[in-house]
Amino acid sequence: MPRETGRWHTGGKSFIRVAPMVAPRGLETDELWLREPSTQHHVAQPEVLSVRKVVVYELLSLDGVAEGPDSFITDWDDVMDANLAAVIAAQDAVILGHRSYDEWAEFWPGSNIEPFATFINGVAKFVATSAPLQREWANASVVDGGLVEFVRELKVQSGGDIGVHASISVAQALLAADVVDELRLVIAPRIAGSGRRLLDGLPSIQLESIRSSTSPSGHLLVDYRVIR
Secondary structure, eight states: OOOOOTTTTTOOOOOOOOOOOOOOOOOOOOHHHHOOOOOOOOOOOOOOOOOOOOOEEEEOOOOOSSSOOGGGGOOOHHHHHHHHHHHHEEEEEEEHHHHHHHHHHHHGGOOOTTTTHHEEEEEEEEEESSOOOSOOOOOOOEOSSHHHHHHHHHHHHSSEEEEEEEHHHHHHHHHHOOOOOOEEEEESSSOSSSSSSSTTOOOOOOEEEEEEEEESOOOOEEEEEEEO
């Protein structure tokens, strides 16, 4: 269950930003009828489809453990705050596993840890589960059908980034299915020694480094893009 101590689940001050979609412009009817015939031939421009990104944000130990991050993320600084704020600012949908949903639905509605509390309470949450949700939470619904196909369909709809937070099984399933576009990892300067690792059991995946930095408390902030 998430804990306020250590603030491993918080972010800097920011708000949700929905990425605009670019739609092709058509001709107004009156303009079409009033235009003089042209002798020039115009080549039609192909329609450009915008695809949303699936972004996995995970807190890891140095040995790759993602389970129970409050056991190895024992410090939190302003740079880590700003990093998380930038991640959630681009997201308007989140995919959660059933276990993460149950824990977060109990914790976050009553939390005042900002801006993550406002973000996660208000954002559209899709839960990968075959069982009914035991707790009610605003803007939460069960994934309709298979997870991978659901996320693929969600990617071609208008909107901002699709986030995966915690939910190790969801992250692994989407990585294995080549649906994830970016990994945003916070790596603690600590070896956990045991626990579920994020990258265990995955196929070979080629990544491109987007950014890498070290926070004042010694955490590595690394961003990768999936190469296809």
